[in-house]
Amino acid sequence: MNRALAFILVHFLFAFFVSGQSKEDLQQQKQKAYDDLKLTRDLMEKTSAKRSSSVKQLRLLQNGINARAGLISTMESELNLMDRSIQETEVNIGQLTSDNKKNKEEYARLIYFAYRNHTEYEKLMYILAGATISQSYQRYKYLKYISAYRVRKANEIDSLIVELDLQKDQLNLFRNEKLLALEEKEVEQEKLLGQRSRRRSMVNDLKRKESELRKEISEKERITKALESRIREIIEEEARKANSANIYAALTPEQELLGKDFRKNKGKLPWPVEQGIVTGAYGKNEVPGLRGSSVQNNGIDITSSPGTEVRAVFEGQVTKVFAILGANYTVLIRHGEFLSVYQNLVNVRVKTGDRVLTKEGLGEAFTDEKENVASVHFEVWQERTILNPEEWISK
Template structure:
């Protein structure tokens, strides 16, 4: 193989090794970030759903909370396993790297030793001055000076290379020891998580056995709750349609066929800001876990029943403040005989809905700013549950809040 080809191969190998190492480290950071998120979520679940044991929860609520906790715990175990497996690969890579570095260091030391011996012999046979004086002409003497300088520089480079390679070997050894310690820590944490999961699964089975005895009653309760949720959603859609018609009438446009808001320049700018913050909007409560997510899905307890969630159900702490997720104007406060109030806030052609409120601090027409407290979440006195139902509408159509709220 020609020398240029060898150099290209060496550089290519170095590039691939560095790229692989970088991608593994990046993946490890991503997994660690996700693992910490899941650990924090379990902590919040314990604080918000399992802390107050004095309140008697219904069996469906208990199993719902436990199912949620089990699913998060399973995800935590899975992510931790992925981390441990990735660390195993990184440990193997570093062990191979250490072997290669030791071999390279050995070759460097051997070459350096030979160079020193050769240099010593040449000095004993003939001095530098005599070597130069024996030149036949000035040009040859000049070339010999260059050669001697190059040889001396090469010796220095070899010495630096040995020092660099030794340092690299030491750092790789340190990294290897840390990786082994990290892996052992992950394994221990996963053992604890696995034991906790087994306990939760046993509780889950007991509760499900009791629920299956009265499955028809629970199914009827779930469908009744779905009807109540659908009724609120229809009421919100009706209010939004009326607001769309009013905005078009005010702008001198047809109200019969209008499905979109006739926005003022100010409202257009607000809508644009709202959209530009997609994925970065703050949570409507300071602390919370999403018990029911957006969309059509099997009920978390009775899997044979399908539910349609046009928003998210967020479990939070007692007396939790509800915050406007973005600048806007209070469109309407909805009150109903059987349910708790809902606050609608308009952000251009987007509307956010905050349902199951206990206290409301705003009124129709109020301008609100991001993070402004608009009320408090209702806490059910019979079971201690504090649930905020939260939705986002674009015109009359719902959108998935998880795509808009930061890390929901």
């Protein structure tokens, strides 16, 4: 095999390996988007069966729109990757075709030389025609080399033809995959247009429910303030017991280590539910249907299926279990200097002082009969500072 062929094969295999990795990443992203869309669709069906347009339904729909837009973006990246693969394969085919042509031309010259010296007598005359014994010997070696070289060239031509056929098959495969991907993208784009149309319809429907929406906002704000106030009271109470302005200054070595481990897992903590959709982001959330209205969220609201178990995101100790009117039970877990907060639980299975492990069940997310879906509110605190939980849990 000549150097050009070896280079082409190495280049192709390297490009294919790198593309394979990228393709695998894109496939994983696509699968996650499909999973999110399926969960969103299931939850939307549950809420639609119980009531007409609601803020939660609209946020579920928006999550579906975001997931589908992300899916289409991933498909576009996949198509770009396919285009690069097609271009690389076309370049390889061109190089292989050129090499094959050169090899055939060289092989033709070898055949012509062999034809002129095809008998043993002609070979002997060619050797004896040397001016010196040394030159005759070199001619003898040259004839042997030409014979072996001709066989090698014939093998190279055969190998190039096989590789060329493989490359052409690969090119056809890439082109077929691209056609299927384009069709898939068109389908998803049509679905996205349908979702956006439905969103506009739901927003208009909610605008006619202004009074009901304002009551929901007021109740949400009351629960948020009550939870924050209760958590701060608990922190101050612990500070008094520790006789320190900073309760965490009195942590045991074990608690300090737990806090460091919690910090190391930022962005990698498991979700407080096995499957769920974030329907209330951290920070200010605009209320659909009420222009200029927003609600402050100190954590994230996660919507899931009825009966969903709520679990600890990290090992720690239960600091407090308490109830808030209209928001069921809240569980606070200490992880050194950090606190994780789980609100809107029923059937709570832990009590103050219990030590829990990562993913250990704490209770059940409350299912709203009006919505027919379960929801849990989740927060992360560091000392007296409220953090963004989405930066702590895995993506």
